[in-house]
Amino acid sequence: SNRWLVVVLDIFALHGGLAFLFLVLLPVSGDVSYSIPEEMKRGSVIGNIATDLGLDMARLTARKARIDTEDNNVKYCSVNLNTGELVVQERIDREGLCAKKASCVVKQELVLENPLELHRINIRVQDINDNSPQFKEESLKFEIRESAGKGARFMLDEAHDGDIGENTVQGYSLQQNDHFKLNIKSKGSGRKYGELILDKELDREDKKEIVLLLTAFDGGSPQRSGTVVIHVIVLDANDNVPCVHLGWQLVHDRAGPQSCSRRLSGVQSDRGGRGLRPELLAVVSYSEIH
Numbered sequence: 102s103n104r105w106l107v108v109v110l111d112i113f114a115l116h117g118g119l120a121f122l123f124l125v126l127l128p129v130s131g132d133v134s135y136s137i138p139e140e141m142k143r144g145s146v147i148g149n150i151a152t153d154l155g156l157d158m159a160r161l162t163a164r165k166a167r168i169d170t171e172d173n174n175v176k177y178c179s180v181n182l183n184t185g186e187l188v189v190q191e192r193i194d195r196e197g198l199c200a201k202k203a204s205c206v207v208k209q210e211l212v213l214e215n216p217l218e219l220h221r222i223n224i225r226v227q228d229i230n231d232n233s234p235q236f237k238e239e240s241l242k243f244e245i246r247e248s249a250g251k252g253a254r255f256m257l258d259e260a261h262d263g264d265i266g267e268n269t270v271q272g273y274s275l276q277q278n279d280h281f282k283l284n285i286k287s288k289g290s291g292r293k294y295g296e297l298i299l300d301k302e303l304d305r306e307d308k309k310e311i312v313l314l315l316t317a318f319d320g321g322s323p324q325r326s327g328t329v330v331i332h333v334i335v336l337d338a339n340d341n342v343p344c345v346h347l348g349w350q351l352v353h354d355r356a357g358p359q360s361c362s363r364r365l366s367g368v369q370s371d372r373g374g375r376g377l378r379p380e381l382l383a384v385v386s387y388s389e390i391h
């Protein structure tokens with residue numbers, strides 16, 4: 102069943118502002134559709150268009166069979182006039198053509214003359230896993246106060262992957278460590294991101310910095326992944342009682358507050374039970390903060 106394609110040429114006169122409208126009627130025969138993976142090599146065969154459309158192979162040259170495009174788009178394929186095969190002419194990159202669209206169709210046209218005949222070609226482009234998940238930054242920096250409680254959460258940047266479906270980011274994994282667990286969350290659109298959860302409290306006096314590797318992976322075959330380094334800087338909290346020796350010396354007692362208070366009372370008894378003056382304690386606390 103032949104249909105008619107209406108090509109509207111809208112030509113505006115340069116003088117007088119008059120618009121002339123031409124209607125050109127071209128016969129359009131049946132469409133033909135193909136489904137191919139993206140990134141096929143140039144010269145790869147998409148299908149035999151002459152066979153699929155029932156064209157006379159011997160007359161392809163005489164009828165000047167050629168590929169055309171609407172709106173002067175790229176000619177992604179060409180016709181082999183000897184074999185009737187439709188072959189890849191230009192790189193077909195699904196990401197470049199359709200970004201995150203679930204369906205990607207490239208439209209081309211086969212034109213024949215004597216008589217003039219036009220066939221629409223729809224090439225459905227399937228995604229292949231040719232992109233790896235990537236983080237925007239090379240490293241993520243977190244400053245976390247050592248007083249942060251167990252269960253504290255820190256949102257991590259999402260990794261991006263140009264592919265779609267299974268070929269895009271499916272999950273994350275965090276390097277084994279003593280302090281953090283990873284929680285994976287989903288956005289409304291199905292996009293996934295990670296969250297660091299503090300599992301064991303930090304101690305700046307023990308470790309000032311923690312370096313962790315976060316990996317994002319897709320679900321393609323073969324699977325691809327990308328990593329980011331997480332730098333956790335542990336900020337100080339005033340969690341150690343300062344100890345005072347005679348002579349105003351300041352000592353951080355790593356054994357903890359209890360033994361420290363014992364030493365303070367020791368200092369007090371040393372000084373004949375008079376105890377520390379309030380202003381001395383104030384000076385001690387100030388010094389410890391800075």
Ligand SMILES: [Ca+2]
Nearest residue numbers: 194195196231
């Ligand atoms: Ca691609």
Ligand SMILES: [Ca+2]
Nearest residue numbers: 228229231264
């Ligand atoms: Ca792809």
Ligand SMILES: [Ca+2]
Nearest residue numbers: 232264268319
């Ligand atoms: Ca991918």
Ligand SMILES: [Ca+2]
Nearest residue numbers: 337338339340
């Ligand atoms: Ca501290």
